[in-house]
Amino acid sequence: MPSLLLRPLARTPRQVQRDAVDVDLDDGRRITVQRVRDPRARRLRLSVDERGARLTLPLRASLASGERFLHEHLQWLAAQLDRHPPGDALAAPLLPGRTxxxxxxxxxxxxxxxxxxxxxxxxxxxxxxxxxxxxxxxxxxxxxxRAFYEAQARADVGRWLPAYLPGLPRAPRQLRLKVMSSQWGSLAPDDSLALDLALVLARPSAFEYVLVHELCHLLQANHSPAFWREVEARFPAWREERDYFHRQGRSLKAMLRTLLAG
Structure with missing residues (x-):
C-alpha cells in the first residue's frame, strides 16, 4: 500500500478526526474515501480493505498534500478495489450532517x-x-x-423468539449483542445467548436463522446430526441462509466496523 513518511511534531493532540472525500476513478467510478487524521500516524497512507478506501494523514500533513497523494495513486486504488466483491464497501462512514x-x-x-x-x-x-x-x-x-442498531436487533428477536420457545427445555437466560469477529452467535454454559450486532444489517430471514441455530443448542450442545435435525424441524430453509452468510457475511461485518469505529 502506498505511503509517504513525514516527521512528527514535538507535541500533538490525541484525538482522531474523520471525514470523507469523493474521488472519480479513471474508469468512471465515483468512490468515497474515508479520510482519517491520526496523531499516531507518521506518514500519508492509502489502504483498501473490506471497509473500502482509507486515506490516513499525520497531523502536520495538509489536506492539499493528502489530495495530491491520493490522486497520484488512483490506478493502485482502482486495482485494489477490484479485488473486493462489490458489496464489500457499500457503507460509508457516518459523518455529521452528511445525508x-x-x-x-x-x-x-x-x-x-x-x-x-x-x-x-x-x-x-x-x-x-x-x-x-x-x-x-x-x-x-x-x-x-450502536444503541439504535441494538434496539432494532432486540425488537427483531423479541418478535421471533416467542414462536420458538415451545418445545425448548428453557428460555435463554439473557441476550447480549456484541460485535463479533468471526462468529454470528454463541450460547454460553449458563444459557446466555450472544448474537453478532451485524445480524441487524442482514436480511431478516438470515438473522432469524442464527437465532434458531443458537436456540437449538439448548437441546443439543454440539453440531451433531441430532442438532441439525432440530434446526431443520424449526427452520427448513437454513441451508439458504447459511449460503447467504458465506456470500455476504464478510461484507456485513465490515460495514458494521466502518459505521461504528470509522
Whole structure:
C-alpha cells in the first residue's frame, strides 16, 4: 500500500478526526474515501480493505498534500478495489450532517438529519432520522448508532423468539449483542445467548436463522446430526441462509466496523 513518511511534531493532540472525500476513478467510478487524521500516524497512507478506501494523514500533513497523494495513486486504488466483491464497501462512514443511506435488515434506508437538543437516532416515515445537537462529538454519534442498531436487533428477536420457545427445555437466560469477529452467535454454559450486532444489517430471514441455530443448542450442545435435525424441524430453509452468510457475511461485518469505529 502506498505511503509517504513525514516527521512528527514535538507535541500533538490525541484525538482522531474523520471525514470523507469523493474521488472519480479513471474508469468512471465515483468512490468515497474515508479520510482519517491520526496523531499516531507518521506518514500519508492509502489502504483498501473490506471497509473500502482509507486515506490516513499525520497531523502536520495538509489536506492539499493528502489530495495530491491520493490522486497520484488512483490506478493502485482502482486495482485494489477490484479485488473486493462489490458489496464489500457499500457503507460509508457516518459523518455529521452528511445525508445518504444506512444499511438495515438487508436494505439501504434513507438517512437524514435534524437539529435537536439531544442526540438520538430513530426510524421515521422517511427512513432513519439522526437528531443532532450542534456540539455532539463523532464518538457520541457512533455510540448513538450502536444503541439504535441494538434496539432494532432486540425488537427483531423479541418478535421471533416467542414462536420458538415451545418445545425448548428453557428460555435463554439473557441476550447480549456484541460485535463479533468471526462468529454470528454463541450460547454460553449458563444459557446466555450472544448474537453478532451485524445480524441487524442482514436480511431478516438470515438473522432469524442464527437465532434458531443458537436456540437449538439448548437441546443439543454440539453440531451433531441430532442438532441439525432440530434446526431443520424449526427452520427448513437454513441451508439458504447459511449460503447467504458465506456470500455476504464478510461484507456485513465490515460495514458494521466502518459505521461504528470509522
Amino acid at each position: 445518504g443511506t444506512l444499511p438495515l435488515r438487508g436494505e439501504t434506508v434513507p438517512l437524514h438529519w435534524r437539529q435537536a437538543r439531544y442526540l438520538r437516532i430513530e426510524r421515521d416515515d422517511a427512513g432513519v432520522c439522526v437528531q443532532w445537537p450542534a456540539r455532539a462529538s463523532d464518538a457520541a454519534l457512533r455510540r448513538a448508532l
